[in-house]
Amino acid sequence: MTIVGNPKAVVGGVDTLDVHVAVAVDHFGGILGVESFEVTEAGYRRLSAWLAGLGELALAGVEGTGSYGAGLTRYLHQIGSRSSKSIGPTVRAGIGTVSPTKSMR
Numbered sequence: 001m002t003i004v005g006n007p008k009a010v011v012g013g014v015d016t017l018d019v020h021v022a023v024a025v026d027h028f029g030g031i032l033g034v035e036s037f038e039v040t041e042a043g044y045r046r047l048s049a050w051l052a053g054l055g056e057l058a059l060a061g062v063e064g065t066g067s068y069g070a071g072l073t074r075y076l077h078q079i080g081s082r083s084s085k086s087i088g089p090t091v092r093a094g095i096g097t098v099s100p101t102k103s104m105r
Helices: 040-054 070-078 089-095
Strands: 009-016 019-025 031-038 058-060 083-085
Touching: 009 040, 019 083, 040 058, 040 070, 058 070, 083 089
Parallel strands: 009 058, 058 083
Antiparallel strands: 009 019, 019 031
16 A cells, blocks of 8 residues: 555554554654553554544554564554564664654653
8 A cells, every 4th residue: 555645544653661652644744643552452452443543554663573562563463454563763763763752752
C-alpha cells in the first residue's frame, strides 16, 4: 500500500518499556495523536483499536520487538496488522523516524 496515495492511511509508531506509548501520523506525516497503553493483551487491543479509529492502519513500527515490544508485535501479527521493527535511537535522529516519547521533548 502506498501511503501517499491514501489520505485515510495511518502509520503508528510505538515506544516500548513499562508502558507502550503510541503515536499515529497521517499520510503527510502530521501527528494525529499520542496515547499510552498498558503492557497487557487488553492494552494491545486498546492500542490497536485506537490506531484503527484514526484511519486505515498502513503500518505499525514497534521499538524493542525482541524484548519490551515482543508481546505487542506478536499480537499485531495475530490480528493481521502489518508491523515492523523500528530503527534504534542512535540512527533514528539521523533519518527523521518518529519516536513518540523522544521526539516530543
